[in-house]
Amino acid sequence: MSEENEGPQPKKLERLLKDQGMKGSPYKFLMGDLRDNARLMREARSRSIPLTHDIVPRVTPLFDQLVKTHDDEMRMK
Numbered sequence: 241m242s243e244e245n246e247g248p249q250p251k252k253l254e255r256l257l258k259d260q261g262m263k264g265s266p267y268k269f270l271m272g273d274l275r276d277n278a279r280l281m282r283e284a285r286s287r288s289i290p291l292t293h294d295i296v297p298r299v300t301p302l303f304d305q306l307v308k309t310h311d312d313e314m315r316m317k
Contacts (some may be wrong), residue, residue, distance in 0.1 A: 262313055264306075277302040 250267045257264070265273060280301035289298055299303045 262310075264310065273302060282306060 254264075254267050265276075284298050284301040287298075289295070
């Protein structure tokens with residue numbers, strides 16, 4: 241069986257990204273970041289919406305948190 245047909249290999253991808261200096265949350269089998277995302281969505285919905293145009297923390301709190309955590313790593317060096 242060729243490597244192309246084996247499907248996604250998350251641990252291999254995680255290692256390759258780490259070798260390039262990218263850090264992130266560790267791979268979690270089956271559930272991934274679903275629990276974190278659900279928790280962040282509950283927290284975001286429990287707060288009132290500010291009167292600004294910045295709706296990202298309310299709409300996609302997991303993405304907002306990832307950008308804040310890994311912003312420096314995502315920028316071109």
